[in-house]
Amino acid sequence: MILRSLRPEDWEVTHGIFSDPEAxxxxxxxxxxxxxxxxxxxxxxxENEERDGYGFWAMELTETGEVVGQCGLVKxxxxxxxxxxxxxxxxxxxxxxxxTEAARSSVEHGLGKLxxxxxxxxxxxxxxxxxxxxxxxxxxxxxxxxWYGMAMREYQITA
Numbered sequence: 001m002i003l004r005s006l007r008p009e010d011w012e013v014t015h016g017i018f019s020d021p022e023a024x025x026x027x028x029x030x031x032x033x034x035x036x037x038x039x040x041x042x043x044x045x046x047e048n049e050e051r052d053g054y055g056f057w058a059m060e061l062t063e064t065g066e067v068v069g070q071c072g073l074v075k076x077x078x079x080x081x082x083x084x085x086x087x088x089x090x091x092x093x094x095x096x097x098x099x100t101e102a103a104r105s106s107v108e109h110g111l112g113k114l115x116x117x118x119x120x121x122x123x124x125x126x127x128x129x130x131x132x133x134x135x136x137x138x139x140x141x142x143x144x145x146x147w148y149g150m151a152m153r154e155y156q157i158t159a
Contacts, residue, residue, distance in 0.1 A: 001101055003057035003071065005049055006042050010058050013067045014038040016090050023091050054114060059102045068093040071102035073110050073119065083110065085121050085137065103137035111159045121155040122147050
């Protein structure tokens, strides 16, 4: 798998994820079926990466070129300097280790090339699969806390 910058045409994969209620069950705000909103989201992610040097990247399978999801490093809204590793995949590609591989690569990039001192990961308390992804990517559970106005489990890794 390669992680690459999002392209305008990646809105279709984004729409496939964001419009799937099961894929969005653990994402604040939930699912929505709005292609134009997905196009705007991809454009905003591209702007953020250009400005910050990081953001969500397309998870592209090396063998086929298929984009199966997005993963990357994002600023936590309204929480100061915190940087979160985050990921979401098309449901057809769950359970294949792609989220773990992409999260691990994103963390290595953040701590290494970008020189970040700390990266966090956030999950709902009942989202055991995402907790395992974060643990396999090297993050450790720190505490339960309120993020985005909800009770979340916070994981972190430091340089």
